[in-house]
Amino acid sequence: KEIVVSGIRSTGFLHLGNYFGAIHNYVKMQEAYNCYFFVADYHSLTTHPDPKDLKGNVFRVAAENIASGLDPEKVALYAQSDIPEIPELYLLMNMLAYQGELEKVPTFKDKVRLNPRNVNAGLLTYPVLMASDILIHRATKVPVGKDQEQHLEMARNFANRFNQRYGAELFPEPHVFRFDESSVKILSLDGNGKMSKSENVNSTIYLSDDDDTIIKKLKKAKTDAGPAAPNSEKPDYIENLFTLMRLVSAPDTVQKFEDDYNNSSEGNVVIRYGDFKKQLAEDMVAFIRPIRENAAELQRDEDRLRKILKAGAEKARESAAKTIAEARKLIGINYY
Numbered sequence: 001k002e003i004v005v006s007g008i009r010s011t012g013f014l015h016l017g018n019y020f021g022a023i024h025n026y027v028k029m030q031e032a033y034n035c036y037f038f039v040a041d042y043h044s045l046t047t048h049p050d051p052k053d054l055k056g057n058v059f060r061v062a063a064e065n066i067a068s069g070l071d072p073e074k075v076a077l078y079a080q081s082d083i084p085e086i087p088e089l090y091l092l093m094n095m096l097a098y099q100g101e102l103e104k105v106p107t108f109k110d111k112v113r114l115n116p117r118n119v120n121a122g123l124l125t126y127p128v129l130m131a132s133d134i135l136i137h138r139a140t141k142v143p144v145g146k147d148q149e150q151h152l153e154m155a156r157n158f159a160n161r162f163n164q165r166y167g168a169e170l171f172p173e174p175h176v177f178r179f180d181e182s183s184v185k186i187l188s189l190d191g192n193g194k195m196s197k198s199e200n201v202n203s204t205i206y207l208s209d210d211d212d213t214i215i216k217k218l219k220k221a222k223t224d225a226g227p228a229a230p231n232s233e234k235p236d237y238i239e240n241l242f243t244l245m246r247l248v249s250a251p252d253t254v255q256k257f258e259d260d261y262n263n264s265s266e267g268n269v270v271i272r273y274g275d276f277k278k279q280l281a282e283d284m285v286a287f288i289r290p291i292r293e294n295a296a297e298l299q300r301d302e303d304r305l306r307k308i309l310k311a312g313a314e315k316a317r318e319s320a321a322k323t324i325a326e327a328r329k330l331i332g333i334n335y336y
């Protein structure tokens with residue numbers, strides 16, 4: 001079976017972007033592949049979260065993954081910090097990662113721009129840690145959203161560089177994997193960039209949002225006066241709402257609104273965005289409610305979550321130990 005790795009940072013509540021960009025692919029992959037899914041708690045440390053929040057954040061992300069359909073019997077679900085082989089590989093890989101290439105990464109440049117007072121080395125070497133998460137299991141497929149593609153390219157570079165330097169084929173190339181292209185980038189409901197954990201709370205739909213909150217947020221989602229001519233191309237904030245509708249509503253519902261949109265023109269706007277958003281809200285509420293309720297119930301069962309994470313870590317460490325032993329040997333750390 002091919003090996004799959006992916007992770008989600010424990011920096012906040014999971015939202016529709018995380019769900020459709022990542023988790024729903026995890027769920028579809030869990031039968032056919034050998035899957036390792038983890039909570040990236042080390043990656044969350046770049047912004048120095050309050051120590052008393054860490055455990056709750058990690059357990060919540062795990063619970064939200066399971067509530068979304070991930071089966072911990074089929075996949076290894078673990079906390080990154082439970083696998084000491086990951087930081088060990090990270091240290092080894094840091095010797096092959098260059099300042100220049102790390103400084104050029106767009107996500108790093110964004111962080112520097114947004115928070116110039118906290119440009120720590122962990123932030124700079126974020127892609128090295130991420131590559132180590134993936135390479136530690138010698139994964140070939142990585143289900144992630146569009147925003148992670150550059151990081152994946154770096155992981156391939158580090159893998160090849162290691163193989164070349166040590167004349168081995170230890171690491172295969174990891175590639176982005178997804179079932180469909182429609183949900184690789186879910187936009188914020190205000191139309192300003194991608195949906196994200198910490199920005200624009202009112203334009204982000206979280207898996208933990210209650211029914212009224214979901215309805216309120218969708219009601220406020222950005223629309224406009226309607227298309228100026230039949231069969232117009234949709235502006236991206238409208239296309240985003242259609243994408244969400246395609247993901248949660250019945251196909252004939254989507255078709256009806258698509259037709260209304262395509263038959264609209266200036267002076268004769270057939271599509272009524274109020275009705276469109278109301279329908280979307282209704283279907284979204286029905287979609288999220290079971291996930292929210294299951295996640296809340298799981299979070300109350302700390303015992304169960306702890307057992308799941310420990311079992312996941314055990315499985316992940318088995319695979320990680322083999323890789324790190326070979327990496328050490330190739331490098332020459334092989335003394336006794």
Ligand code: TYM
Nearest residue numbers: 006007008009017018021022130144145184185186194195
């Ligand atoms: P993170 O925690 O920011 O996001 C988790 C996953 O959700 C996807 N995603 C989105 N997809 C579509 N539309 C959006 N608006 C959207 N927002 C987030 C992300 O692409 C990601 O798949 N660096 C990673 C975590 C990580 C990782 C790894 C991933 C650490 N090590 C190893 C894969 C393999 C991150 O910050 O994701």
